[in-house]
Amino acid sequence: GDSVTQMEGPVTLSEEAFLTINCTYTATGYPSLFWYVQYPGEGLQLLLKATKADDKGSNKGFEATYRKETTSFHLEKGSVQVSDSAVYFCALITTSGTYKYIFGTGTRLKVLA
Amino acid sequence: EPEVTQTPSHQVTQMGQEVILRCVPISNHLYFYWYRQILGQKVEFLVSFYNNEISEKSEIFDDQFSVERPDGSNFTLKIRSTKLEDSAMYFCASSLASGGARNEQFFGPGTRLTVL
Numbered sequence: 001g002d003s004v005t006q007m008e009g010p011v012t013l014s015e016e017a018f019l020t021i022n023c024t025y026t027a028t029g030y031p032s033l034f035w036y037v038q039y040p041g042e043g044l045q046l047l048l049k050a051t052k053a054d055d056k057g058s059n060k061g062f063e064a065t066y067r068k069e070t071t072s073f074h075l076e077k078g079s080v081q082v083s084d085s086a087v088y089f090c091a092l093i094t095t096s097g098t099y100k101y102i103f104g105t106g107t108r109l110k111v112l113a
Numbered sequence: 114e115p116e117v118t119q120t121p122s123h124q125v126t127q128m129g130q131e132v133i134l135r136c137v138p139i140s141n142h143l144y145f146y147w148y149r150q151i152l153g154q155k156v157e158f159l160v161s162f163y164n165n166e167i168s169e170k171s172e173i174f175d176d177q178f179s180v181e182r183p184d185g186s187n188f189t190l191k192i193r194s195t196k197l198e199d200s201a202m203y204f205c206a207s208s209l210a211s212g213g214a215r216n217e218q219f220f221g222p223g224t225r226l227t228v229l
Binding site: 032034036042043044045046049089091093097098099100101102103104105106 | 144146148154155156157158161168169202204206208211216217218219220221222223
């Protein structure tokens, strides 16, 4: 079945460091891909998405490019801030049957001042 | 901006008791979902609902669970007899369409269920 694999956390960075969180997927067809962020004690917020190959999603300085050839959707940010500390989930939406989300295990990011 | 709302934000119950978690999806959305996140783990699909019936349910969604859309606005998840392992954050989501470019699901803030 469809699946999403994320890099293990936690990831600890200093402020202004470069961030990469790896995400790869296995899916039937060409699913839409998403990154969600969850701040402590809060729900899931959509960070960015891409609906087809080579699309680049971007928001709040974060970017991710849908790479069909490597089945990847890595999240990047050039300069992280303390306020970016959160858990980041990569997800896909299945392309057959019920269109449900499949989430990765989440990667906790901690940014130190 | 329209949003999905959920009540209560936190529910504490005794093992064996029934709980009902409530959600108000975005008003023109047609597809409704429940997901669960056990503390520190990933978000897992429970059930999808369309046209007043379940479209798909996961292995987690056993006979103790049920969903209902009792009126034009609410979408509920009932757990008939709660177990300790039901303690989790429960997220409601809704979407305008099931497939295609409008398939994005919008999530509510979640209800944290604690079973003692």
